[in-house]
Amino acid sequence: MTGMITQTDDIVSVRSLDVVFHSRQAPAKAVSDVSFAVKRGEVLCIIGESGSGKSVSMRALMRLLPADRTKIGGHITVDGQDVLALSEGQLSRVRGSSISMIFQEPMTALDPVYTIGEQIAEGIRRHEKVSRAEANQRALELLELVRIPSPERRLKNYPHELSGGLRQRAMIAVALACRPALLLADEPTTALDATVQIQVLILLKKLQLDMGMGIIFVTHDLGVAAQIADDVAVMYAGRIVEYGSARDILLHPRHPYTMGMLASTVHGQDRHRDIEAIPGSPPDLRSLPPGCSFAPRCKYALEACTKAVPPEFARPGGGYARCIRMTEIVHQMGAPQPVHA
Amino acid sequence: MSTDTAAIGSVPLLAKAPRGPRHSFVRTVVARLRYDYLTLFFMGVILLAILSAVFAPWLAPHDPYATSMILRLKPVGFEGHLLGTDELGRDVLSRILYGGRMSLMMGIVPVLMAVLVGGLLGVVAGFAGGWVNMIIMRIMDVFYAFPSVLLAVAISGTLGGGVVSGLLALTLVFIPSMCRITETATTQIRGLDFVEAARASGASSGSIILDHIVGNILPPVFVYASSLVSVSVLLGAGLSFLGLGVAPPTPDWGQMLSSLRQAIYVQPIVCALPGLAIFIVSLSFNLVSDGLRQAMDIKA
Amino acid sequence: MDDTLVPRRPTLKPVKQGDPRDRGGALQPLLIVNNLRKHFPIRGGMLKRVVAKVRAVDDVSFTVMKGETLGVVGESGCGKSTLARLLMNLIQRDTGELIFDGDAVGEKTGITLRQLRRHLQMVFQDSSSSLNPRLPVVDSIAYGPKVHGVKTHAARDTAMQLLERVGLRSDLFAGRYPHELSGGQKQRVNIARALALSPRMLILDEAVSALDKSVEAQVLNLLRYLKTHFSLTYLFISHDLHVVRYISDRVLVMYLGEIVEIGPVDEIYEQPKHPYTQALLASQLSMDPAERVTEAPLAGDPPNPVNPPPGCRFHTRCPYAESVCSANAPRMDKRADPLSHQVACHMHDLASGHSRAGNPPRTLPQASQFAPKLALIGA
Known part of the structure; x- marks a missing residue:
């Protein structure tokens, strides 16, 4: 399982990533021992709730966390380069050429004082030696690529002049300006309306297939993951608790947390019964419980779960789940969904 | 109440709550300040300045008004006169201690009055919005149009100089900026959901302002006011320097600086001492204000 | 199970016989909204003349029965939040009338705004800005009753009981400040605050949208429980169609300030017109x-x-x-x-x-x- 990560066709490989935030109070372990890899043309979804470490692990890839308060451990390789060993100058060349990023709120990612066209052209000219006219031509093509209607006119628009969906498309165009090998997407569709969200997801999937990009897509929405992901990593309290193909994870979850997430997501449940919610709330990252972090909320937890962090148990069909009772729970149930007590 | 609804059952109680004692706003700020040694140090400096002004009669080694033709312009460390003497032979240390009373009063009193008046106007403008806001804020803008030093000099000069007119002049200078700060803060708070919720439960505007607005705008107002004190000390000294504030022979740092400047080539160090006092107090208020701002920056 | 195929009519059961607050009887709709309209003027230029109008809510009419949950769905800008604030009278309506249990709101023969607010309360979306950061949560909950003349002590007692009702141990949580609570806990406090005046109807404006899924499920269950225990009627505003289907009896679909479709939940979801x-x-x-x-x-x-x-x-x-x-x-x-x-x-x-x-x-x-x-x- 873990041996695969070192293969060379990965555009990004992360091994035993640790991220610790230092603050006035106790240090918070935001990410612990996270490993994953993404190949060209592959979409990995990192699913988790707030505080699960999903955004932090992704920001660590681009070293976007405040350096004075964060300690990053482990190995991150992007496009063959050791990210943690790069100088600031080398890093900024990697950002925007090999990797780009899109965010939840495009207004904070786009510069309000430049037009969309200027921002795309500037991105191109910073990384490639092309003339101004050529960069502008490329900007126009990019707007066409992300299906912005009447692109010539939109090039001259400022971000605030666009609607939410168009702004998100413009941000994608900016991110794609230098044909990145890897696109990092941090909940880019969460703030959008349903009818617009589906348009952006379909667009991203198409662009990804056409351009052969890898995408790491962070989301809390299982439906979004089902729509776009090849592989899924489920994070809880800073660790990947389950990893596998989207189909396996979403249809046949093996980790009690993944099962709980699926059960508590409202999608056509009988309205005469309570939704099967996970009791309690996620742990404080400054004082994680010993052993499995999910044990205090888990209905299958045993004494042994609180003793040591569960290792990766291989799932049938690839991937793993960090649960010492993985095979047992499935065996008992005979079905992936736990029976209501 | 629960007999007819047994089918739905009850809600499990969440047993998890934050540990430790209650973290009220004041407690959190105090706890943060405990480790901010720079701010604590300058708070100490301010306290020292205030105490030494209050207890000047007991601390001062000499009568601040006693002149002596023999002991004119003696250097720092001259026998019995730790900080030397001025152009009339008065003890500079004693005069700085006594002068602190006037200077600190010129620093603090106008700011307090401006907080009351400007704050009230700002809250009213911010909460009422609409044309009330427009009238109040446009009037403030008129005052804003003048440089503050010029305005203070003009008002104080028109009123005929003296301590009271100096205080009034400074108060008027600070009201517009105080008003604008509270107006901005009030407008922000007014738009938050908890104010809407209070309105939805039928609370009147008056009780919303008292219960929900004032408590939330105090931190920024307090921070801004403490930084204004340093400006006020400087402006007050400036007025005295120009002869518009405290009249001689009453000691005041600005006025001392003004009279000693003629002796700058004779006793440069002694001449600089009142200025140093102004500088230290002003700087201290500024840094304390900065420290408070950081300590009060708590995300809800 | 039994009634998934038969379109459901709102059940009228939760109106208790002999509820002293009930005036119109079981078949009188709790809230009737007639031709409600709100246009926000956009002013521009030197003279602040009206250059355009946002037609936030335009000629909206609907009915909410006692004991039902009416879901309101629509995309951003469809006017669903403005609708909530209009019903709460937090913003002034341009035209239209509200009839609460047979009484017109704000008219001589009807009930006053203050009376309406005892019966109609709202839970806001943003749990972080909906609680006063300077007040312990128990005081935030007790605030409404105090405004209506309840003695401080009694209001605090009510607040403590409500905390337990929404699943928060009062001995642990009463004295906490909002910044010490998680999003789900804050939203529970918000719900308790809305219940403090023992209202008959709650407007839930995206009340679970900002929460994590596992917490959202907890709060939805809580809302179900409270509805039965306090004989409540809900107006549930959300952009999440799954959640609206789960919780609603009837659904109202809004588009650009107008109602485009309204009907029983299963008909809307299975045969949308x-x-x-x-x-x-x-x-x-x-x-x-x-x-x-x-x-x-x-x-x-x-x-x-x-x-x-x-x-x-x-x-x-x-x-x-x-x-x-x-x-x-x-x-x-x-x-x-x-x-x-x-x-x-x-x-x-x-x-x-x-x-x-x-x-x-x-x-x-x-x-x-x-x-x-x-x-x-x-x-």
Whole structure:
């Protein structure tokens, strides 16, 4: 399982990533021992709730966390380069050429004082030696690529002049300006309306297939993951608790947390019964419980779960789940969904 | 109440709550300040300045008004006169201690009055919005149009100089900026959901302002006011320097600086001492204000 | 299980016999909204003249029965939050009337705003800004009763009991400040605060939207429990169609300030009539990677509510739009049973002159067929 990560066709490989935030109070372990890899043309979804470490692990890839308060451990390789060993100058060349990023709120990612066209052209000219006219031509093509209607006119628009969906498309165009090998997407569709969200997801999937990009897509929405992901990593309290193909994870979850997430997501449940919610709330990252972090909320937890962090148990069909009772729970149930007590 | 609804059952109680004692706003700020040694140090400096002004009669080694033709312009460390003497032979240390009373009063009193008046106007403008806001804020803008030093000099000069007119002049200078700060803060708070919720439960505007607005705008107002004190000390000294504030022979740092400047080539160090006092107090208020701002920056 | 196929009528059971607050009787709707309208002027230029109007809520009429949950769905800018604030009288309505349990609100013969606010309360979306950061949560909850003249001590006692009701141990949580609570805990406090005046109806404006899924499920369960225990009626506003389907008895669909469709929840979800409702439902994401949506049901964003399109406001995005759609605005039949399934669409009006009138399509065509319309959506 873990041996695969070192293969060379990965555009990004992360091994035993640790991220610790230092603050006035106790240090918070935001990410612990996270490993994953993404190949060209592959979409990995990192699913988790707030505080699960999903955004932090992704920001660590681009070293976007405040350096004075964060300690990053482990190995991150992007496009063959050791990210943690790069100088600031080398890093900024990697950002925007090999990797780009899109965010939840495009207004904070786009510069309000430049037009969309200027921002795309500037991105191109910073990384490639092309003339101004050529960069502008490329900007126009990019707007066409992300299906912005009447692109010539939109090039001259400022971000605030666009609607939410168009702004998100413009941000994608900016991110794609230098044909990145890897696109990092941090909940880019969460703030959008349903009818617009589906348009952006379909667009991203198409662009990804056409351009052969890898995408790491962070989301809390299982439906979004089902729509776009090849592989899924489920994070809880800073660790990947389950990893596998989207189909396996979403249809046949093996980790009690993944099962709980699926059960508590409202999608056509009988309205005469309570939704099967996970009791309690996620742990404080400054004082994680010993052993499995999910044990205090888990209905299958045993004494042994609180003793040591569960290792990766291989799932049938690839991937793993960090649960010492993985095979047992499935065996008992005979079905992936736990029976209501 | 629960007999007819047994089918739905009850809600499990969440047993998890934050540990430790209650973290009220004041407690959190105090706890943060405990480790901010720079701010604590300058708070100490301010306290020292205030105490030494209050207890000047007991601390001062000499009568601040006693002149002596023999002991004119003696250097720092001259026998019995730790900080030397001025152009009339008065003890500079004693005069700085006594002068602190006037200077600190010129620093603090106008700011307090401006907080009351400007704050009230700002809250009213911010909460009422609409044309009330427009009238109040446009009037403030008129005052804003003048440089503050010029305005203070003009008002104080028109009123005929003296301590009271100096205080009034400074108060008027600070009201517009105080008003604008509270107006901005009030407008922000007014738009938050908890104010809407209070309105939805039928609370009147008056009780919303008292219960929900004032408590939330105090931190920024307090921070801004403490930084204004340093400006006020400087402006007050400036007025005295120009002869518009405290009249001689009453000691005041600005006025001392003004009279000693003629002796700058004779006793440069002694001449600089009142200025140093102004500088230290002003700087201290500024840094304390900065420290408070950081300590009060708590995300809800 | 038993009634998934039969369209459900709102159950009237939760109105307790002999509830002293009940005035109109079980069959009197709790809230009737007639021709509610709110236009926000946009001022510009030196003289602050009105240059445009945001038609946030335009001629909206509906009925909420006692004990039911009416879901309100729509995209951003459709006016659903403005609607909530209009019902709460937090913003002044331009025209229209509200009738609460038979009494007109704010009229001589009816009830005053202050009385209405005892009966109608609201839970806000943003749990972080909806609690005063300087007050312990128990005081935030006790605030409403105190405003209505309850003694401080009694109000605090009520608040402590309510904390337990919403699942928070009062000994642990009462003295906490909002910044010490998680999002879910804050939302529980918000609900307790709304219940403090023992209202008969709650408006829940995206009350669970900002929460993590596992917490959202807890709060939804709590809302279900409270509804029975406190005999509540809900107006549940959300953009999440799954959640609305789970919690609602009837559903109201809004588009650009107007109601386009209203009806019993299963009819709306299983036989949506309005093309917009059909598109909304088709945009829902499946949890199964094998059922990916490959063609977006609609192109473009919802148009700006400033100066919305004439006629049917959906015609700029509608695959079936004809000339009649941009010429006349479709209307719902005001004389129809307010609880029945109604739609504002020319295709469902035999006399409209639309070529598909009387023979409306059940689903949307593939998006590619009307892709050229994309150009219309700009501006």
